[in-house]
Amino acid sequence: MLIETHAHLDYPDFAPDFDGVLQRATDAGVTRIITIGTSVESSRRAVELAERHANIFAVIGVHPTTADEAGEDVIGPLRELAQSRRVVGIGETGLDYHRLPSLAAAKEKKVQVFARTLQGETEEEIEAGLHDGSYKAKQASLFEQQLDLAMELGLNAVIHQRDAWEDTLELMRPYAGKLRGVFHCFGGTLEQAQEVIAAGHLVSFTGIVTFKNGTEVLEVAAQLPMGDFMVETDCPYLAPVPFRGKRAEPAHTRLVAESIAIARDVTLDEVANATTATAEAFFRFNR
Numbered sequence: 559m560l561i562e563t564h565a566h567l568d569y570p571d572f573a574p575d576f577d578g579v580l581q582r583a584t585d586a587g588v589t590r591i592i593t594i595g596t597s598v599e600s601s602r603r604a605v606e607l608a609e610r611h612a613n614i615f616a617v618i619g620v621h622p623t624t625a626d627e628a629g630e631d632v633i634g635p636l637r638e639l640a641q642s643r644r645v646v647g648i649g650e651t652g653l654d655y656h657r658l659p660s661l662a663a664a665k666e667k668k669v670q671v672f673a674r675t676l677q678g679e680t681e682e683e684i685e686a687g688l689h690d691g692s693y694k695a696k697q698a699s700l701f702e703q704q705l706d707l708a709m710e711l712g713l714n715a716v717i718h719q720r721d722a723w724e725d726t727l728e729l730m731r732p733y734a735g736k737l738r739g740v741f742h743c744f745g746g747t748l749e750q751a752q753e754v755i756a757a758g759h760l761v762s763f764t765g766i767v768t769f770k771n772g773t774e775v776l777e778v779a780a781q782l783p784m785g786d787f788m789v790e791t792d793c794p795y796l797a798p799v800p801f802r803g804k805r806a807e808p809a810h811t812r813l814v815a816e817s818i819a820i821a822r823d824v825t826l827d828e829v830a831n832a833t834t835a836t837a838e839a840f841f842r843f844n845r
Contacts, residue, residue, distance in 0.1 A: 560588045560815055560830045561837040562808040563762055564650075564716065564742050564790035567593040567614065568603035571794040571805055579807050580611065586809040587830070589613060592841065594650050594716060596621040597628070598635045608644035615843060617647035617716050619704055622654040625696040633703050640711050646841040648708035649716025650742060653697050653729070656720045659689035694725075701729055708737050714840055715739040717759075723750065727757070734758060740840060743792050748778045755786045760840060762788040765798030765810060767817045780821035784832040788840070789814045 562583065572579050583591060593608065594617045595601025601618035608616040618639050620632050639645060708715045717739040719726040723746070730739060734757060741754050744761035751761050763779050766772040779787060789811055791798075797806035798813040812826075819829040 559834055560586075560789065560811050561834050562588050562591040562791060562793075562811040563740070563788045563837050563841075564764075565591050565593050565793045565808050566596070566600075566795075567591065567607055567793075567808075568595075568600055569794055572807070579809075580613070583808040583811075584613070586812040588808050588811050590615065590837075590843070591808045592617055592646065592837075595619050596650065597624050598632055598639075601636060601639055605639050605642050605644060609642060614644075615646045615841065616642070616644050617649050617841075618645055619649040619651045619716070620700055621650055622652055622697040622700065622718060623657070625693065625700050628696075628700060632700070633707055636704070636707060637711075640707075640713070645713070646843055647713050647716055648704050648711070650718040651701050651704040651715060652718035653694075653701060653722035653726045654718060654720040655694065655722040655725075659693055698725070698729060701726075705730070705733050705737065709733060713737070713842075717741045718743075727753070730757070730759075738840065740788060742790060743796070744778070744787075745772075745775050746778070747774070748781055751778050751782060751786075755782070760786060760788060760836065762790045763814060763818065764790055764792045765796045765801075765806060765814055767814060767821075768798040769802070776817065776821050779818045784828070785836055787833065788837050789818070789829075789833050 590613050592615050593604045595604045597620055604616040608614045618636050620628050705715060714737055719741055738759055740760040740762050742762045743764050745766055754761055767776040767779055791806045791808060791810050793806035793808060795806060797804050798810050815829045816826050819826045
C-alpha cells in the first residue's frame with residue numbers, strides 16, 4: 559500500500575486517459591493520491607477531482623512562479639475551498655528563484671546583467687535588480703499568506719523550494735511548532751535534509767532517485783530514518799526509469815519506493831508501510 563503524495567492530476571496531460579491512470583495506480587498498489595493545486599483555478603479543479611474520486615485528496619495553494627499573475631486576494635478563495643473535507647493541506651507554496659526576471663532579461667537583451675564594469679553597475683543591472691527584488695517580495699508575501707492560512711486551518715504545508723534555500727528556511731522559522739512542511743521533490747544534500755527534519759519538517763522523494771545523475775539524492779533517501787520522508791512522482795513531470803522522457807503518473811510511485819528500498823536493503827513493504835504511516839500523520843485524511 560502506497561500513497562502518492564504529490565501529483566498534478568488536474569493538468570490536461572491526464573485528460574485523455576484519466577480512468578486508466580487511476581486504474582494503473584490501483585494495480586501498482588497506490589491506494590491514495592494527493593493532487594496538488596498550483597493556482598486558485600488549479601486548486602478548484604483539484605478539489606473537484608477529490609470530491610468525485612474516493613482515492614483522491616486535494617492540497618490547495620498558489621505556486622511561487624505564478625506570483626505575478628496571482629490576484630490581490632488568493633487567500634479568500636483558498637479559504638473557501640478548504641471547507642471541503644477532501645482538502646488535506648496547503649500548497650504547493652514556497653520560493654523559486656530559478657528564473658528571475660534578470661535572467662530572462664539577460665537572455666533577451668543578450669547582455670551580461672551581473673557583469674561588473676569599470677563604471678560600476680550598468681543600467682541593465684540596476685533595472686534587473688529592481689525587478690528581481692519585486693518578484694522575490696511578491697513570492698515571499700504569497701508564501702507567508704499561505705503559511706498563515708495553513709496555521710489558521712490546522713493544516714500542514716507542501717513546500718516548493720528552488721534555488722532559494724536560505725530564504726525559504728528563514729520565512730518558515732516563525733511557524734516552528736505551529737505547522738509542518740514537506741519539502742517536496744527533494745534534491746538537496748543529507749545535511750540539508752537533516753536541517754529540515756531538525757526543524758520539524760519532512761522531505762519527499764521523486765523519480766529522481768532512479769536517475770543516473772540522481773545517485774546523491776538516492777543516498778540521502780537511503781540514510782534518513784524511516785518516518786522522515788515520503789514518496790511522490792510530481793507527475794506529469796520527472797518520470798522515473800524506465801519511463802524517462804514520457805509522462806509520469808501516480809502508478810510510478812511504486813518505482814520510487816522500490817528504488818529506495820533497494821538502496822536501504824529493505825523490502826518494498828517496509829518502505830511502503832513507513833511512508834504511508836508518515837503521509838497519514840502529515841495529511842490527516844480524516845480531519
